[in-house]
Amino acid sequence: MSIALERCVLAMLRRFSLCMLVGIMLMAFTMADSSIWNIDSFDYTLTEEGVVITKWREESEVEIPPILYLPANLGGQPVVGIAKDALSTTWLEPYGSTFEIVIPEGVLYLEERAFEDCGYVTTIYLPSSLSDIDENCFANVSAEIVFPNGNSNFLIKNGFLIDLRSATLLYAAPSSCVHSLPCVERLGSRSIDNWLCEKTEVCLPATLKSIGRLVFCDLPDLSRITFADSIEQIDSGALWGTELREIVLPSELIEIPAYCFSDCSITSIIIPDGVTYIGEYAIYRNWETLATVTLPATVQFVGYRAFPEETQVIALSPDTHFETTEEYKLRCPDGELW
Numbered sequence: 001m002s003i004a005l006e007r008c009v010l011a012m013l014r015r016f017s018l019c020m021l022v023g024i025m026l027m028a029f030t031m032a033d034s035s036i037w038n039i040d041s042f043d044y045t046l047t048e049e050g051v052v053i054t055k056w057r058e059e060s061e062v063e064i065p066p067i068l069y070l071p072a073n074l075g076g077q078p079v080v081g082i083a084k085d086a087l088s089t090t091w092l093e094p095y096g097s098t099f100e101i102v103i104p105e106g107v108l109y110l111e112e113r114a115f116e117d118c119g120y121v122t123t124i125y126l127p128s129s130l131s132d133i134d135e136n137c138f139a140n141v142s143a144e145i146v147f148p149n150g151n152s153n154f155l156i157k158n159g160f161l162i163d164l165r166s167a168t169l170l171y172a173a174p175s176s177c178v179h180s181l182p183c184v185e186r187l188g189s190r191s192i193d194n195w196l197c198e199k200t201e202v203c204l205p206a207t208l209k210s211i212g213r214l215v216f217c218d219l220p221d222l223s224r225i226t227f228a229d230s231i232e233q234i235d236s237g238a239l240w241g242t243e244l245r246e247i248v249l250p251s252e253l254i255e256i257p258a259y260c261f262s263d264c265s266i267t268s269i270i271i272p273d274g275v276t277y278i279g280e281y282a283i284y285r286n287w288e289t290l291a292t293v294t295l296p297a298t299v300q301f302v303g304y305r306a307f308p309e310e311t312q313v314i315a316l317s318p319d320t321h322f323e324t325t326e327e328y329k330l331r332c333p334d335g336e337l338w
Helices: 003-035 176-177 325-331
Strands: 042-046 051-056 067-069 077-082 099-102 119-125 144-147 154-157 161-165 170-173 201-203 224-226 245-250 268-270 292-295 312-315
Touching: none
Parallel strands: 051 077, 067 099, 099 119, 119 144, 201 224, 245 268, 292 312
Antiparallel strands: 042 051, 154 161, 161 170
């Protein structure tokens, strides 16, 4: 090859490399510009730790990128938390586009309902810095959860998000539907909506000790639950609105909370020895005939309208107290009167 030709080839290579470099820089700039959301769209408060995002404001004209990166800093301070109801996307319904969300490193906690109604999010990427996720954080969400850099506090397995420190199931992604519930000690509030997938029968793990609020709420297809005897606590409204008919409560249970089985279709229920408290409206609005209920001698208190009016309640202890309307009004001045 002649010297002149060699110089010509080298010059062409330099120009080609320069064009490639410029192209890559322009592509990176375009991607960054389209994926980092306008920081003026977020309301936030300043705490001693840093910034907490409180609201993602609705905009009249919006184009959501495929991957949305939340800002790591606002007002010159690091973002450390996402507050209750902060990232609801109900206002995006007219646009109908799906996208992924990346929560930046440095965020420490997600409050209850932080992602509630994020129906257009398909994947949520969480940081390794995250230390606290409140129960009911992902209500009405159908996204997969990913820790791209890992996290020593939480485990993602078969689509289940588990707090390793409390052995609490916090969320079940759509991919969990084909797997059995993991061996945890608590089902967090609204944690398994996606997993239930129109199931008619559920068998709870033998390790389970407590069931959070609204875990099985409003499930007209659910007709049978096998409770583990290890369960000691069921939270208010946990089984509201199911098609449960025959219920055998776990032997370790101490309380039946308010509204626990309201709007169900119960025909028989066995309350174990050891239960001391039954809350208001526990089984009150029932769509089938519950002829009789026997209360063990351990039951000390029965809240206002705990059972249907037509149900015969047999108390084995003469000391069992049935709350009156007046007593209920004093105890719960803002409570409902059905």
